[in-house]
Amino acid sequence: MQQPQGVWSITTPLPFRPREVHAYLVELQGGGWMLVDGGLDSEDAWASLDAGVGAHAGWSEIRLHVVTHMHMDHIGLAARTRAASGAPLAMGELDAKRWAHAALHPDEEAEYRTALFRGNGVSAEMLERMEQGGPTPSTQPLGVEYPLGAAGGDLPLAAGWSWVWTPGHTAGHVALFRAADGLLIAGDAVLPRVTPTVGVNRQRRDPVGDYLDALTRLGSLRLACILPGHGEPITRPAERLAELRQATQAESQAIGALLSARPSTAWDVARRRYPGRDLPPSAWVQALRETLAHLQHLVAAGQARRELTSENVLCFAFA
Ligand SMILES: [Zn+2]
DSSP: OOOOTTEEEEEEEOSSTTOEEEEEEEEOTTSOEEEEOOOOSSHHHHHHHHHHHHTTOOGGGEEEEEESOOSHHHHTTHHHHHHHHOOOEEEEHHHHHHHHHHHHOHHHHHHHHHHHHHHTTOOHHHHHHHHHTOOOOOOOOOOOSEEEOTTOEEOTTOTTEEEEEOOSSSTTOEEEEETTTTEEEEETSSOSSSOOOOOOOSSOSOHHHHHHHHHHHHHTSOOSEEEESSSSOBSOHHHHHHHHHHHHHHHHHHHHTTOOSSOBOHHHHHHHHSTTOOOOHHHHHHHHHHHHHHHHHHHHTTSEEEEEOTTSOEEEEEO
């Protein structure tokens, strides 16, 4: 593929799969640069980012730092980027709010997780293992000069670029679009090989529905190439968007097919979805969050109903 004009990818290492994440350095009209995403907050990742930026620009030439979403492999180096460049930070409004809240109330994050596990029928034994799965990584407060709202619009300080709200993977996920050549910097909203994980969150009622809407929004753009947060550039955008829509809907249907007239908890449904699997606790947490998101989507679509037991455990059944 031809290198998109004035855009350079900077790949930094991750100590877990998918092993690498891409930041993008973008030359701006009228001078200066924009940095999109960074990497995990580790010495290795910082060394790679610093070298990657240094190959084209000085840190003081960065005019704007944009974070596509609040996951650690994308936002982790934001504080160091700020210290090196002094550039203002832009990110999705809902992610900025959530991040600020987590930085101020770290205990509440742990309580939310425990309540989520208990309220969805996770067994006491698995609950213990999931909680040992580790504390949520600590978040440091970040000033966000430009919270990017749901309506989308022209990106500040970066002529020719706009942002698109692409919720699902996180509630406030954003992608960046350059209309002149149909280039999309997609973060984790569109990935070449896997369907982005879409799990329940505290901010949106139907994250799967949100994600399908985001795919529709992206599909309405004249896209020529998508630069993802992980993996290779996507040169057939329309095809990939259609595949992701199909895979997301198929997963909802597969989860719906595991329901019966008798109410079951999301935990029971997640175990039916992955029968006999001995997954590590962190993977079960993810499976539970995703299963629950699809169950909520089925409820929103009128294909499932939910009820609370007398012990305040949430259950789902056929509508
Ligand atoms: Zn990522």
